[in-house]
Amino acid sequence: MPPQPWPAPRAGAPLRAEVTVPGSKSLTNRYLLLAALADGPSLVINPLHSRDSRLMLDALAALGCTVEHFPDWENSGVPAVRISPLPAGSGRLDSPHSRRADSPGFAVGDGVEGTEEGTGEGTGELRIDCGLAGTVMRFMPAVAALSGARVHFDGDPEARVRPMGAVQHGLRDLGVEITGPGAPAPGQEGHLPFTVQAPQGITGDQITIDASASSQFVSGLLLAAARMPHGLTLRHVGESVPSLEHVEMTLQVLTEVGVQVSSPAKHTWRVEPGEIPAFSVRVEPDLSNAGPFLCAAAVTGGEVSMRGWPITSTQIGRRWTELLPAFGAEVITEPETATTVTLRVRGAQLRTPGTVDGTAELTPTVAALAALCHEPTRFTSVGHLRGHETDRIAALVAEIRRLGGSAEETEDGFKVTAPVTHGGLVRSYADHRMATFGAVLGLVLEGVEVEDISCTAKTMPDFPQLWAGLLAPVPEARP
Numbered sequence: 334m335p336p337q338p339w340p341a342p343r344a345g346a347p348l349r350a351e352v353t354v355p356g357s358k359s360l361t362n363r364y365l366l367l368a369a370l371a372d373g374p375s376l377v378i379n380p381l382h383s384r385d386s387r388l389m390l391d392a393l394a395a396l397g398c399t400v401e402h403f404p405d406w407e408n409s410g411v412p413a414v415r416i417s418p419l420p421a422g423s424g425r426l427d428s429p430h431s432r433r434a435d436s437p438g439f440a441v442g443d444g445v446e447g448t449e450e451g452t453g454e455g456t457g458e459l460r461i462d463c464g465l466a467g468t469v470m471r472f473m474p475a476v477a478a479l480s481g482a483r484v485h486f487d488g489d490p491e492a493r494v495r496p497m498g499a500v501q502h503g504l505r506d507l508g509v510e511i512t513g514p515g516a517p518a519p520g521q522e523g524h525l526p527f528t529v530q531a532p533q534g535i536t537g538d539q540i541t542i543d544a545s546a547s548s549q550f551v552s553g554l555l556l557a558a559a560r561m562p563h564g565l566t567l568r569h570v571g572e573s574v575p576s577l578e579h580v581e582m583t584l585q586v587l588t589e590v591g592v593q594v595s596s597p598a599k600h601t602w603r604v605e606p607g608e609i610p611a612f613s614v615r616v617e618p619d620l621s622n623a624g625p626f627l628c629a630a631a632v633t634g635g636e637v638s639m640r641g642w643p644i645t646s647t648q649i650g651r652r653w654t655e656l657l658p659a660f661g662a663e664v665i666t667e668p669e670t671a672t673t674v675t676l677r678v679r680g681a682q683l684r685t686p687g688t689v690d691g692t693a694e695l696t697p698t699v700a701a702l703a704a705l706c707h708e709p710t711r712f713t714s715v716g717h718l719r720g721h722e723t724d725r726i727a728a729l730v731a732e733i734r735r736l737g738g739s740a741e742e743t744e745d746g747f748k749v750t751a752p753v754t755h756g757g758l759v760r761s762y763a764d765h766r767m768a769t770f771g772a773v774l775g776l777v778l779e780g781v782e783v784e785d786i787s788c789t790a791k792t793m794p795d796f797p798q799l800w801a802g803l804l805a806p807v808p809e810a811r812p
């Protein structure tokens with residue numbers, strides 16, 4: 334039976350709330366992956382716990398990492414996870430950068446997840462379920478190639494249509510075998526499911542790929558590149574790389590854990606080969622997931638604040654500090670620590686900036702603002718959203734129309750030409766950001782229901798509870 338639609342709570346008055354959001358999906362999955370390639374156990378503090386990070390951990394466990402969870406790290410109120418890296422002897426990771434002699438390997442203890450999962454029965458083939466996680470399907474094939482194992486990748490039905498070709502062609506050019514139903518013919522797009530194996534290890538160190546369908550193709554190859562025998566020089570050809578902020582994040586995270594990276598030319602990146610020293614990091618809050626909560630202030634004329642907003646961040650969600658004012662809200666920052674501020678968003682009359690460019694994964698949330706504006710908004714440089722969790726361009730246009738608004742697709746995005754006028758069922762298309770798009774509109778439209786709110790578990794399992802908290806009355810301050 335399909336789940337009951339979720340009645341989106343309506344805000345009868347301007348909302349006043351303080352919100353806390355969990356760790357960033359993009360940072361969490363990068364750190365987890367790099368921990369698996371490090372030269373000893375690494376600690377990731379404040380990781381996101383969600384379906385996408387769970388799938389990443391399961392994938393790493395399937396390749397032989399061990400994972401220890403600490404629900405309340407040193408009584409700090411945030412979780413942590415310790416990853417023991419891919420075991421020496423698992424394959425090509427032995428060579429040429431051998432593991433440190435004092436590496437504890439993978440001792441199994443309390444709370445440690447085993448390494449048996451993911452073995453295809455009797456085939457000697459490991460299996461990685463990517464779910465609908467772009468960061469798993471695009472980042473893990475290079476790690477699988479490094480492991481030397483034969484690894485089968487598959488995912489949700491919606492994941493099987495997401496583009497994979499650039500990673501598959503790139504790995505082939507490095508000497509990796511890519512086979513199976515989704516393996517592409519030369520020059521063609523590829524998809525899940527497919528199998529990765531590098532019997533001779535990684536043999537090349539120079540590739541040219543077309544990453545115009547997703548920045549994750551670049552990130553996925555660069556993240557594993559320090560453990561390739563000769564490192565990697567990756568050049569992008571084709572239209573521009575979308576979501577470049579995420580490539581910036583990859584470079585920054587690699588640098589942070591001690592990997593040498595450079596960009597010798599535009600759209601060319603070089604990762605030097607070498608050990609990755611074991612590390613300890615703290616994950617920033619997810620600024621993309623903060624978006625719907627901050628927009629709640631903008632659409633209800635209320636005030637929402639969030640502590641711990643990083644002063645500098647590579648997350649694309651940093652752009653809320655310019656996007657919200659562009660839609661008429663006031664954004665105030667108050668000093669907090671040396672690295673964070675408290676962000677306060679005060680809603681006022683909503684107005685559109687007219688054009689919004691390159692908003693990538695923020696787009697469905699920004700579209701909820703645009704759908705409430707009386708003047709048109711054009712979304713540009715977001716054509717690649719057609720390959721996200723769903724075809725987000727088609728989905729947003731359809732759902733805005735369903736709620737009485739007008740919208741149409743353009744070549745590189747879409748435009749919203751008349752505001753939504755009434756509630757109704759918002760379809761989520763298994764896409765967490767379509768579900769939260771519906772939640773934002775539900776604050777101001779009577780009778781919005783969101784189909785399958787559970788898909789928000791992809792990056793925020795507690796979304797319904799956190800959203801309800803947004804509407805809970807703030808206790809009056811005592812005189």
Ligand SMILES: O=C(O)C1=C[C@@H](OP(=O)(O)O)[C@@H](O)[C@H](O)C1
Binds near residue numbers: 468694
């Ligand atoms: O590297 C990452 O963590 C991500 C990159 C982006 O992918 P695209 O470049 O495909 O938009 C983004 O939309 C996705 O949510 C996360």
Ligand SMILES: C=C(OP(=O)(O)O)C(=O)O
Binds near residue numbers: 694721
């Ligand atoms: C595009 C997204 O996810 P993924 O990492 O699956 O690509 C997203 O979270 O908006």
